[in-house]
Amino acid sequence: METNNAxxxxxxxxxxxxxxxxxxxxxxxxxxxxYPIFVAEGENVKNEISSMPxxxxxxxxxLTEEVKEVQKLGIKAVILFGVPHAKDEHGTGAFxxxxxxxxxxxxxxxxxxxxxxxxxxxxxxxxxxGHCGVIENNDVDNDASLKLLADTAVSQAKxxxxxxxxxxxxxxxxxxxxxxxxxxGFTHIPIMSYAVKYSSAFYGPFRDAANSTPQFGDRKTYxxxxxxxxxxxxxxxxxxxxxxxxxxxxxxxxxxxxxRDVRNLSNTPVVAYNVSGEYSMIxxxxxxxxxxxxxxxxxxxxxxxRAGADLIITYxxxxxxxxxxx
Ligand code: PBG
Numbered sequence: 001m002e003t004n005n006a007x008x009x010x011x012x013x014x015x016x017x018x019x020x021x022x023x024x025x026x027x028x029x030x031x032x033x034x035y036p037i038f039v040a041e042g043e044n045v046k047n048e049i050s051s052m053p054x055x056x057x058x059x060x061x062x063l064t065e066e067v068k069e070v071q072k073l074g075i076k077a078v079i080l081f082g083v084p085h086a087k088d089e090h091g092t093g094a095f096x097x098x099x100x101x102x103x104x105x106x107x108x109x110x111x112x113x114x115x116x117x118x119x120x121x122x123x124x125x126x127x128x129x130g131h132c133g134v135i136e137n138n139d140v141d142n143d144a145s146l147k148l149l150a151d152t153a154v155s156q157a158k159x160x161x162x163x164x165x166x167x168x169x170x171x172x173x174x175x176x177x178x179x180x181x182x183x184x185g186f187t188h189i190p191i192m193s194y195a196v197k198y199s200s201a202f203y204g205p206f207r208d209a210a211n212s213t214p215q216f217g218d219r220k221t222y223x224x225x226x227x228x229x230x231x232x233x234x235x236x237x238x239x240x241x242x243x244x245x246x247x248x249x250x251x252x253x254x255x256x257x258x259x260r261d262v263r264n265l266s267n268t269p270v271v272a273y274n275v276s277g278e279y280s281m282i283x284x285x286x287x288x289x290x291x292x293x294x295x296x297x298x299x300x301x302x303x304x305x306r307a308g309a310d311l312i313i314t315y316x317x318x319x320x321x322x323x324x325x326x
Pocket of ligand 1: 120122124132167168202203204205206207274275276277
């Protein structure tokens with residue numbers, strides 16, 4: 001028979017599972033994940049978030065069990081969000097030594113010294129108005145907020161946080177936090193900057209979980225416009241100049257182009273934040289029996305790595321680690 005060179009036979013490399021494994025370009029492992037935990041003040045708290053099935057607000061007495069499971073699954077890092085009882089204008093609960101995230105950090109580092117604790121550094125969970133900084137003239141005042149953010153970062157590092165992750169989108173936050181950490185003796189603590197954070201409707205369920213919905217207005221004067229791409233490069237470049245050690249792109253699914261752009265921009269580790277609304281959509285469809293949850297989740301997370309993410313912050317981390325282990 002004559003050899004047909006008229007076309008390429010791509011199917012040769014898809015012929016069976018072994019061949020497909022041999023040529024697979026992207027893999028997921030438990031090392032890729034950072035698992036978010038909502039730590040609540042109080043005792044005996046284990047509140048499932050109604051818009052996020054399988055995700056709970058946990059008090060300190062329930063935290064150890066959760067982190068033990070995370071560790072057993074091979075996940076190396078958790079990111080903590082606080083759910084305090086009291087809130088005030090300045091978000092005091094974010095930067096006091098007895099803040100809920102500081103307490104949770106100390107507990108985790110005492111009990112599981114190898115577990116990396118990432119501290120989300122923001123004020124919105126602690127302010128009475130729900131914004132990510134101090135309010136002046138009905139808007140968040142950039143420079144007044146920076147001082148409180150720096151205090152928050154230092155108090156989190158003092159409590160034992162391994163990575164500081166500022167998420168409030170004030171200009172200059174990496175510089176101010178880097179200087180404050182260095183002055184306090186934490187030169188070795190990296191900054192995982194939410195460098196590119198869009199003003200996104202996909203954060204809705206998180207705001208249920210963290211009780212952090214803004215009480216007036218929205219976050220559009222500090223979080224980015226979803227229509228913009230070049231602006232993401234400006235944000236990422238600025239944070240690199242200011243000394244960020246990781247760059248987060250958030251959300252992930254509707255922003256895979258941005259993940260790729262940021263990947264191409266630098267050699268710094270890129271983190272995709274697979275946010276709450278992205279979790280809820282898949283959960284809702286799965287609970288209705290409309291999609292194959294496992295297959296859809298794996299495909300989504302692979303797409304983030306393929307786009308260029310090195311790490312993924314995801315509420316699916318435990319599920320996926322379990323699937324990968326089997
Ligand atoms: C705090 C913060 C938010 C998220 C992470 N850090 C909420 C927001 O900016 O409104 C959202 C995460 C998610 O939706 O999973 N600023």
